[in-house]
Amino acid sequence: MKNICSLLPLEYPLIQAGMVWVSGGKLAAASANAGILGVIGAGSMRPDLLEEHIHKAKKFTRHPERLAVNVPLLYEKTKEQLELSLNLGIRTFITSAGSPKTYTSWLKGEGAKVIHVVSSPEFALKSEAAGCDAIIAEGFEAGGHNGREEITTLTLIPQVVDSVRIPVIAAGGIGDGRAIAAVMCLGAQGAQLGTRFVATIESSAHSNFKQAVINSNSTSTMLAMKKYVPVRLYKNKFFEDVKRLEDHGATKEELEKLLGHGRARKGMLEGDMTEGEIEIGQIAGLIKDIPSVEALVKRLIQEQRQSLPSGYFF
Ligand SMILES: Cc1cc2nc3c(=O)[nH]c(=O)nc-3n(C[C@H](O)[C@H](O)[C@H](O)COP(=O)(O)O)c2cc1C
Missing domain, CATH: 3.20.20.70 (Aldolase class I)
Structure with missing residues (x-):
């Protein structure tokens, strides 16, 4: 092989x-x-x-x-x-x-x-x-x-x-x-x-992120920002904010504005599981x-x- x-x-x-x-x-x-x-x-x-x-x-x-x-x-x-x-x-x-x-x-x-x-x-x-x-x-x-x-x-x-x-x-x-x-x-x-x-x-x-992975189930993630840069996210408040904007037909600029403020760092490195962006795959479950x-x-x-x-x- x-x-x-x-x-x-x-x-x-x-x-x-x-x-x-x-x-x-x-x-x-x-x-x-x-x-x-x-x-x-x-x-x-x-x-x-x-x-x-x-x-x-x-x-x-x-x-x-x-x-x-x-x-x-x-x-x-x-x-x-x-x-x-x-x-x-x-x-x-x-x-x-x-x-x-x-x-x-x-x-x-x-x-x-x-x-x-x-x-x-x-x-x-x-x-x-x-x-x-x-x-x-x-x-x-x-x-x-x-x-x-x-x-x-x-x-x-x-x-x-x-x-x-x-x-x-x-x-x-x-x-x-x-x-x-x-x-x-x-x-x-x-x-x-x-x-x-x-x-x-x-x-x-961050340990909060690791803990969220082990508490995940098969439906804890979803693909977001399909019109901009598709990314699979953990379904937290940040994800819900992104989704709400998308459902209301947000422009690329509006989504970019939400993503600013270092959301990925805030979530994955600093462990803010509410306002931070958490990238994770379906297999987390x-x-x-x-x-x-x-x-x-x-x-x-x-x-x-x-x-x-x-x-x-x-
Ligand atoms: C937290 C996180 C960050 C990632 N960052 C990158 C990245 O910077 N560049 C990249 O090519 N892929 C990135 N990926 C994708 C991974 O390199 C890898 O291909 C993917 O995680 C494989 O799927 P799995 O998560 O189901 O194992 C990231 C994935 C995760 C979970």
């Missing part, structure tokens, strides 16, 4: 997702130590803060080669974030929310591996044409920003696998080893997990504990093995 361990220096073909306000140097280092790709989420970081987190991750891991940076391609500091990461020795990038054409060939020329996040087979083909080494195909069950197409992981993965020749990594709604086994049966060569890693000891999510990353990865591998015939084991 082919998996992304032949592309990246990993023990297991799993990725701890890049997540704004959640995946800093501490979480990435713990993931790298546990044998998987540890991703620093640069989306919420100014270049100086990103530099701090890369140094922290390198200090706390025995495996700096398993560190990566996720750079959403929609911010003005994108080029600076990428250059800084290259200068600090990062050679794996997960790019998202933008065109893979812009930076992929330059990054590859610098000796880096580039994995782009897509939400449809059409975007997967564009990423392959742009020279990406692999793609992450993310279904709309996922936490955080989502594709407008609303394609679920179960239907997305086989369609993407049949469209491209580069490795496909599945994301969206994967919370335990059974789901990892399932996406591998669909042809994925690895899995990226976000929501599951929010509720770990090493994540920088399955999560009932806050383990260390090491214990979680061991459990995921064991569950995956119990769910598959031996030829499919990692």
Whole structure:
């Protein structure tokens, strides 16, 4: 069974997702130590803060080669974030929310591996044409920003696998080893997990946010801001405010105004579960504990093995 361990220096073909306000140097280092790709989420970081987190991750891991940076391609500091990461020795990038054409060939020329996040087979083909080494195909069950197409992981993965020749990594709604086994049966060569890693000891999510994850059920999240930037949110007061505005036909500017005031930081990092924006995936309903990353990865591998015939084991 082919998996992304032949592309990246990993023990297991799993990725701890890049997540704004959640995946800093501490979480990435713990993931790298546990044998998987540890991703620093640069989306919420100014270049100086990103530099701090890369140094922290390198200090706390025995495996700096398993560190990566996720750079959403929609911010003005994108080029600076990428250059800084290259200068600090990062050679794996997960790019998202933008065109893979812009930076992929330059990054590859610098000796880096580039994995782009897509939400449809059409975007997967564009990423392959742009020279990406692999793609992450993310279904709309996922936490955080989502594709407008609303394609679920179960239907997305086989369609993407049949469209491209580069490795496909599945994301969206994967919370335990059974789901990892399932996406591998669909042809994925690895899995990226976000929501599951929010509720770990090493994540920088506020403890109120972690607690909300373990108190969630299957209906605790919903896709919001479809007309602006679709994002799956925890259903708190902030979500209700967004929804009310949307139902009244709010303009992009009105929604932007509500989102201002650092709502994402307020919710996910500072733990304001009423007024803050909380990004989280549908699989939160399955999560009932806050383990260390090491214990979680061991459990995921064991569950995956119990769910598959031996030829499919990692
Ligand atoms: C709190 C949170 C923040 C996220 N931030 C980002 C981000 O900055 N960039 C990105 O590409 N994806 C982001 N995502 C999506 C994850 O990288 C990942 O693909 C997704 O969480 C996978 O689905 P799951 O949540 O069902 O595991 C975020 C997800 C969560 C839950």
